Amino acid sequence: MLIAAAAQAGYQVTDLGIARDTQGDVAGCLDSAIAKGVDVLITTGGVSMGDRDWVKPLLQAKGTIHFGRVLMKPGKPLTFATLELPQGRQMLVFGLPGNPVSSFVCFHLVALPALRKMAGWASPGLRRVHVRLANDIKMDPERPEYHRATLQYSKCPTSVPGVDASAYGWWALSTGKQASSRLLSARSANTLLEIPQTSGVLPAGSTVPALLIEDLQGMPEPHAVDP
Numbered sequence: 648m649l650i651a652a653a654a655q656a657g658y659q660v661t662d663l664g665i666a667r668d669t670q671g672d673v674a675g676c677l678d679s680a681i682a683k684g685v686d687v688l689i690t691t692g693g694v695s696m697g698d699r700d701w702v703k704p705l706l707q708a709k710g711t712i713h714f715g716r717v718l719m720k721p722g723k724p725l726t727f728a729t730l731e732l733p734q735g736r737q738m739l740v741f742g743l744p745g746n747p748v749s750s751f752v753c754f755h756l757v758a759l760p761a762l763r764k765m766a767g768w769a770s771p772g773l774r775r776v777h778v779r780l781a782n783d784i785k786m787d788p789e790r791p792e793y794h795r796a797t798l799q800y801s802k803c804p805t806s807v808p809g810v811d812a813s814a815y816g817w818w819a820l821s822t823g824k825q826a827s828s829r830l831l832s833a834r835s836a837n838t839l840l841e842i843p844q845t846s847g848v849l850p851a852g853s854t855v856p857a858l859l860i861e862d863l864q865g866m867p868e869p870h871a872v873d874p
């Protein structure tokens with residue numbers, strides 16, 4: 648999934664394979680990334696608090712960790728480090744959390760803008776727009792959340808009190824349960840809604856900031872929703 652996302656964005660990808668949960672295997676992968684001369688290393692998993700999570704200790708030993716924990720959902724153990732290499736080279740390392748959705752979200756939010764910056768983009772951040780919620784969204788008092796949703800320009804696809812059902816607008820439909828192991832929550836997602844860290848529910852019809860993660864040419868056709 649990450650290889651496809653990076654390749655689709657136009658970057659040349661080298662797959663270093665799967666490292667086993669041993670210090671030696673993870674160190675071997677890092678050595679091979681260095682030997683292959685990659686500019687950016689992206690890892691998934693092995694970055695949290697477990698006794699076999701070797702990514703952070705290795706990066707600590709070989710380079711500089713700039714951050715290793717982020718107040719965000721998903722993506723709490725997201726890690727970023729740099730390694731200084733011979734001949735003045737520097738390698739960036741993004742240690743993405745292993746849960747599939749966490750790695751998907753962190754890739755788009757953090758790794759992709761860095762790749763774009765290195766490729767010379769003047770504004771490498773994800774494009775932010777403001778859209779209306781087609782569903783209620785429960786907020787998390789512990790962490791701000793990047794809620795996966797499908798954005799479409801259409802009549803309101805759900806029944807929202809007070810909304811003119813015949814008027815067109817930009818509507819965000821939630822992809823459903825947002826567990827970071829549930830890859831289905833990323834299916835058809837073309838945006839990450841920025842949901843604030845607080846208790847309660849954001850009601851359907853609210854306007855929220857949304858970061859685009861897809862070309863909107865691929866947005867779904869407006870469709871009728873079952874009553």
Ligand SMILES: Nc1nc2c(c(=O)[nH]1)N[C@H]1C(S)=C(S)[C@@H](COP(=O)(O)OP(=O)(O)OC[C@H]3O[C@@H](n4cnc5c(N)ncnc54)[C@H](O)[C@@H]3O)O[C@H]1N2
Nearest residue numbers: 691692693694695696700722723724743744745746747749
């Ligand atoms: N004591 C604590 N434990 C955990 C915390 C915490 O704050 N304190 N945070 C939790 C959160 S949140 C996350 S997210 C996870 C992330 O842990 P890791 O990044 O170390 O991920 P793993 O446990 O190694 O892997 C999770 C899951 O993902 C699978 N995986 C990994 N890479 C891939 C891949 N490329 N393709 C498919 N699947 C992949 C891996 O097999 C595991 O099933 O930490 C919590 N714990």
Ligand code: MOO
Nearest residue numbers: 721722723749827
């Ligand atoms: O922060 Mo973890 O990425 O929710 O599952």
